[in-house]
Amino acid sequence: MAGTSTFHVSSATTIFRTSSSLKFSSKPWLLPMRFSPKMPSPPRILRIYALTSNDIKVGTNLEVDGAPWRVLEFLHVKPGKGAAFVRTKMRNYVTGNTVEKTFRAGSTISEANVFKETKQFTYKDGSQFVFMDLNTFEETRLNEADVGEKTKWLKEGMDCNLLFWNGKVIDFELPITVQLTVVDVDPGLKGDTASGGSKPATLDTGAVVNVPLFINIGDQILVDTRTGQYMSRA
Numbered sequence: 001m002a003g004t005s006t007f008h009v010s011s012a013t014t015i016f017r018t019s020s021s022l023k024f025s026s027k028p029w030l031l032p033m034r035f036s037p038k039m040p041s042p043p044r045i046l047r048i049y050a051l052t053s054n055d056i057k058v059g060t061n062l063e064v065d066g067a068p069w070r071v072l073e074f075l076h077v078k079p080g081k082g083a084a085f086v087r088t089k090m091r092n093y094v095t096g097n098t099v100e101k102t103f104r105a106g107s108t109i110s111e112a113n114v115f116k117e118t119k120q121f122t123y124k125d126g127s128q129f130v131f132m133d134l135n136t137f138e139e140t141r142l143n144e145a146d147v148g149e150k151t152k153w154l155k156e157g158m159d160c161n162l163l164f165w166n167g168k169v170i171d172f173e174l175p176i177t178v179q180l181t182v183v184d185v186d187p188g189l190k191g192d193t194a195s196g197g198s199k200p201a202t203l204d205t206g207a208v209v210n211v212p213l214f215i216n217i218g219d220q221i222l223v224d225t226r227t228g229q230y231m232s233r234a
Helices: 144-153
Strands: 050-052 061-064 067-077 085-092 098-104 108-111 115-125 128-132 139-143 158-165 168-173 177-185 198-203 208-212 220-224 229-233
Touching (some): 115 139, 128 144, 144 168
Antiparallel strands (some): 050 108, 061 067, 061 108, 067 085, 085 098
16 A cells, blocks of 8 residues: 555564664655544435325425425315315425325325435535535535525525535525624614614625614625514624
């Protein structure tokens, strides 16, 4: 192995005393083992669960026509005539398309093997967003098209959940609440309270949200990333 020391000993009886016959190579001596800052991730076991339409609920991941879908809405329907069914509204993780689909009550459906891993957004490299696993230091890169509108809430050092399916990232989740800084807003008026009007404010990520009249430049605020609405001062 490269970097392993080599030496010569004149005889077995002189190995424990100083001897000029003990010679080391000019290469630095290293223990015969290899260190790496990256610890390999444990292998994942593929989970394939068979569901029925009766198991469908909001947030269920289904595999339909070879693609992963997330259930956004569902309704169990029992018509006066005919068989019962489940009406759903689903979003395709890969394409982002939203469709309505019905399933016959009690029919078998495959659950999509979607799993989450927490990664930290560390920096942007050109048009790519770099996320790092803080345990293994492995990097995952997403293109601007993959991040989409979520970029307006994304800050360096933020922990996000990356969703994987068949070994590739299909989506990622922001924290529900983020703390951002107001960088541009009309000055607040003395005496303004939380009740009353609002005004647009630009945040340090470039996002624009409506805030109460008393908010000023430099204020830290909390925003709900699901709705893009101001919640409170931080």
